[in-house]
Each structure stands twice: as C-alpha cells, then as structure tokens.
Amino acid sequence: MAGSNFVDYVKIFCRSGAGGAGSTHLFRDKLTMTGGPDGGDGGRGGHVIIRANKQLWTLVHLKYSRHVFSGDGGDGGQSRSTGKEGEDKVIEVPLGTVARDAETGEVIFDVTEDGEEKILVKGGRGGLGNWNFRSSTNQTPRYAQSGEERVERPVILELKVLADVGLVGFPSVGKSTLLSVVSAAKPKIADYPFTTLVPNLGIVSYRDNRSFVMADIPGIIEGAHEGRGLGLRFLRHIERNSVLLFMVAADSDDIHNEYKILLNELKQFNPELLDKQRLLAITKSDMLDQELIDEMKQDLPEIPHVFISSVAQKGLTELKDMLWKAINE
Numbered sequence: 001m002a003g004s005n006f007v008d009y010v011k012i013f014c015r016s017g018a019g020g021a022g023s024t025h026l027f028r029d030k031l032t033m034t035g036g037p038d039g040g041d042g043g044r045g046g047h048v049i050i051r052a053n054k055q056l057w058t059l060v061h062l063k064y065s066r067h068v069f070s071g072d073g074g075d076g077g078q079s080r081s082t083g084k085e086g087e088d089k090v091i092e093v094p095l096g097t098v099a100r101d102a103e104t105g106e107v108i109f110d111v112t113e114d115g116e117e118k119i120l121v122k123g124g125r126g127g128l129g130n131w132n133f134r135s136s137t138n139q140t141p142r143y144a145q146s147g148e149e150r151v152e153r154p155v156i157l158e159l160k161v162l163a164d165v166g167l168v169g170f171p172s173v174g175k176s177t178l179l180s181v182v183s184a185a186k187p188k189i190a191d192y193p194f195t196t197l198v199p200n201l202g203i204v205s206y207r208d209n210r211s212f213v214m215a216d217i218p219g220i221i222e223g224a225h226e227g228r229g230l231g232l233r234f235l236r237h238i239e240r241n242s243v244l245l246f247m248v249a250a251d252s253d254d255i256h257n258e259y260k261i262l263l264n265e266l267k268q269f270n271p272e273l274l275d276k277q278r279l280l281a282i283t284k285s286d287m288l289d290q291e292l293i294d295e296m297k298q299d300l301p302e303i304p305h306v307f308i309s310s311v312a313q314k315g316l317t318e319l320k321d322m323l324w325k326a327i328n329e
Helices: 175-182 231-238 255-269 271-275 290-299 316-328
Strands: 009-015 048-052 067-069 089-093 097-101 107-111 117-121 152-159 165-169 200-205 211-216 243-249 277-283 305-307
Touching (some): 009 117, 048 097, 048 107, 089 152, 165 231, 165 255, 211 316, 243 255
Parallel strands (some): 165 243, 243 277
Antiparallel strands (some): 009 152, 097 107, 200 211
16 A cells, blocks of 8 residues: 555545436326326435445545435336436445544444445435325325435545554554565565554465454554644554554663553543553564563563564564464454
8 A cells, every 4th residue: 555545534525316206197098088197106316325345445546536426316207107216326445444424423334344335325215106195085196296305415434444453563663574574565664763654454374374464553652642643643543453462672761661651542542442452572672682581571561472573583473373362362
C-alpha cells in the first residue's frame, strides 16, 4: 500500500432512488367500454448498497467519487404491470469498513466478511396502483399512490484494518523491519522517526501451511490520544486486531516505563483495547548477552515476552509460537 494511495477515511453523499407512482388505468378494449381498474404498482427506487471486497485495501477509489445516486423506480402501467425497479448503486469497500452517519456520528453498520452486502440507504417504495383499492363498494377507484421520495444521507466510511496481530510501539523500534522479515511485505524502512506513514499488512507463514495476518501500525508517541504525532489517526486500526504485540527496543532507558506509556495511550483512546491479548517483544536484542537478558527479565511487565532480533533472525520462531497460541486463545 503506497502512502499516496492509502485512504482510510472518506465522506460521501448518498441518495437513493424515488419509488415509481402507481397507475390509475381502467381496463378498456373494443369489447369492454367500462372495465374495472387494472393499474399496476410503481417500481422500487434503487438502494445504495455497501459490499465488502477482500481484494481492496484502501478507500482511495472513493476519494474523487463522493456522490452516489441510485436510479428512480418506473411508474406502474396497465394490465397490472409493475414499474421497473430503480438501479441499485453498489459501493465496494475493504473488509473492516465502518459506515457512520456524518451528521450524528452514529455507527450504521460495518462489514467484515468478503461479499457481505448491507443497504446503506433504502430506495423509496413504489406506489400502489388503483387495482389494489378496488372493493365491493368502490369498484372503479380512480386514484393510486405516488411513490416514496428519495432519501439523502451524508455518510462517513472509515476503514479499520483487519489483522490478527497489531504491532504497537514507539517510532524506530523495529516494527517495519520485523514485518519485512517474517512476511513478504515490503514496508519502508529508514533510520528516522515516523518512517511508516500508513498501516502495512503482511501474511506471516507458520507451521503446517498455516498463516496469520500482521499489521504494522505507524509509531505511537506519548500524547497520541490528544492528537500528537500520527497515533491518533491510526489508533483505530488497532481496534480490529486480535492480539497486540508491544515492541520496545533493548537499548531503551526504561522498558517497563515505555510499555506503560504505550498502554496508557491505548487506554485513553479506547479502554476496551486493554481487554485484548498482549505480548511483549524486546527488539534489537542481538547486542545482549545471556547474563544481561536474565537481568533485564527481572523488571519486565507481567505479560508473555520474548527477546528478538529481526536482523539477526533471533527469537523469531519463539515469537511466532507465542503469537499463534495467543491468536487461538
């Protein structure tokens, strides 16, 4: 996902189709001059529909197509013929997309399975033709219903990346390097903060042809929940991850304190994130000997942890085992 093409938030304007009017036709032919009502119903207006597509990873295709209008339903005709239904408009989005009402902020729904379809804005119902209003006391009704009006609705589409494991850590802690080593993903890697500007996904191979999805989330800094750095924009992607892998560099001044800062940022953003499975990876540990590792273990958070080095390929098998176990728990 190139940085310029990754779009995870768009506002669109949707309008469904109006329902067609019912017909007031009275049956006539050369043999029947005073026939009864036979006006058909109007057709339904087109819906605006959201469809999940696993081939999509971004909302960039909606960035410059923000007005979505469905077709109107056709009017009813004679011989009780129903009007044509209005054309539905289908908006394809990546898995994990949330639809919100742009005016109230209320969540309308989300889509998480490939091919899942949900109606975003309903088309207007077609009006009933006069054939529906006949009775023993009103055998020739000369009225019918008009179709329902169009519905207009501004909607916000927000993508929350779906992944089994989310990488959480400060900038330049080695998240992108780990993803590039354990998967085929090629995130940008450099020795300056905020190299990663958008989430990157990679499929990690595991034993017996099994695999899981890992997401590299742009680095978090203290105060991210208040809008500092890039964390506020991308913290929402962590909400979709099953397991959170906290990453702290071995040369950190205080590993325990860094972990607490990261944990607090998640708590301030959404307290429910603390209910997720949490693991800790101490990165860049190829510079440590066993004696120093044993000493450092005495002051680590009380969660499962592992010392790794992506460059030296150290501890990666143990890390995968821990992640797979946590995912399946």
